[in-house]
Amino acid sequence: MDNITMVAPCLMGLEGLVGGELRRMDAQDVTPDNGRVFFSGGENILARANLWSRYSERILIVVGKFTALTFDDLFEGCKALPWERWIGKSDAFPVKGSSVSSKLFSVSDCQSIIKKAVVERLKSVYHIPWFDETGPVHQIQFHIHKDVACIMLDTSGEGLHKRGYRRHGVAAPIKETLAAAMADLAIVKADSRVFDPLCGSGTILIESALKALNIAPGSKRSFACERWSCLDADVWRAERERAQGMIRTDAA
Template identity: 55%
Template sequence: MIFDFCIPTLFGIESVVSGELRRLGASDVGGETGRVRFRGDEYMLAKANLWSRCGERVLLILSSFDAATFDELFDGVYNIPWEEYIPRTGEFPVSGYSRQSALTSVPTCQSIIKKAVSKRLGDRYRISRLPETGSTYQIRFSIVKDKAEIYFDTSGEALHKRGYRAKANEAPLRETLAAAMVDFARFRGNREGDSLLDPFCGSGTIVIEAALKAANMAPGLRRTFDAEKWEFIDKSVWRSVRDEAVSLIRHTKAPMLGSDIDEKTVTLAYSNAKKAGVDHLVKFSVADAMELSSFKTTVVTNPPYGMRISDGDEAEELYKSIASKLTDESELYILSGHPAFERVFGRRADRKRKLYNGMIPCGLFYYYRK
């Protein structure tokens, strides 16, 4: 069966997710602000979940219709053949959002959708009360400019939750953003001379994501997805996509290094790398970035932001120190929310990109080899 899908993304990394999906063999891939649409079968559903390093979740689009009134919303939802997807016992929570639309109350939209699905399933299964004791079929909706779109969330937990970062340090970078930074840095880890350093590694996210990529390990291999329990997707699909992912893991010798001034954080980075299955590929150490020698590698990092005024001077000192370590053998990709980053750093970036780290608008500044 061919489905339409959509993957919400962090702002600024839509092109990376589009590239991932094309490489996976998806068709009709198209990026919009904050999301990427594509088409594919149930294998593509499983592959997108298992392999997308930068997407947030894989939504299966069930229907799209005009909904300026609650009646239109109810009818549009009731018309979806829910019984083809949700079994008699399936649980179907509903969540979503509404923007620039006549239907402004999200809780009311949520309860209308819940009622419409319950009515349809109740009519088809000839029961008045659905037990909802079985697997979860999370329904999501968006209503934008009076157009409703109804989805199944095939992922369950968001894709950035790979399962390796149980405990978080103070300012961890989202895994999907770290993976996108590694992609922007064109680090693959399988070419002669490839190496990567994060001198402010914190919990190790950038280095771990680089290692997963270098070893061609699917980032979702160590977690499960809601759609693995769905009856309308054959279990053999997931089995074959998982088996293939295991067979595609490759050997890599690229040095992938992280260091941080905080010893506890470095211990955490190691334990995260172990959970991710890449501890044999990475090296973390305790070091003050100001005291490191000149860089001779690809540096991908997000130093402290200095958002609080008292932190500002220290962050600026760090930026200047990093600038002084660049050589003609190094390349730097640095994420910063500092409003005058390039001035403080003392050099205009060769290229920059607008990104968001959570709610914080940032820039990823590229400094190529001199």
């Protein structure tokens, strides 16, 4: 599956770092915005972005964007999108999102409208009256800003700051994506010595080590879209093997 438009939300101020790492992953059309970076690519880039992004909060597929001044606009706009490309007959597709500076300000009403529109679209394609939604979760997200609706699918599941190396919460936490950005701005390299006398939970040191050893931050966890039937499992296997082969063993 080629030419997927995606967006990587991030902490404000980290757009440049996210854009840079996406370009190094060979993503196309990298376009930073406020608190997010748009990009495009094939399934390999989708997998690579999830596995390798140190600074993004998650990776979302942009299903569509359109102006939505009324609930009818929102319904028809969502119904016109190719949901069958991603969502199968038994897949679950909950909806959540936000609205800022828009005429459609009720998030709960927008959730209901979008859910209904997706159901109607899939009913017309699959010719079934009911969806039991017992399959893999395809989390639909929407963001309406100044009456422009961006409709997305969350490929990550848990946020990308959850690397998989920490089983329990600890004292003095700092978000892993922020700690990784601090390591980047400190220009941590393979031969660097990193000291953090007030380390608390050790996150800055751990993220510095991951960067120095070129370990993909998502290599120890799974992602929601790995269970989607619409995506090629071989692509994920190849990207995980690629990430494993890129670990530096001369810097440990």
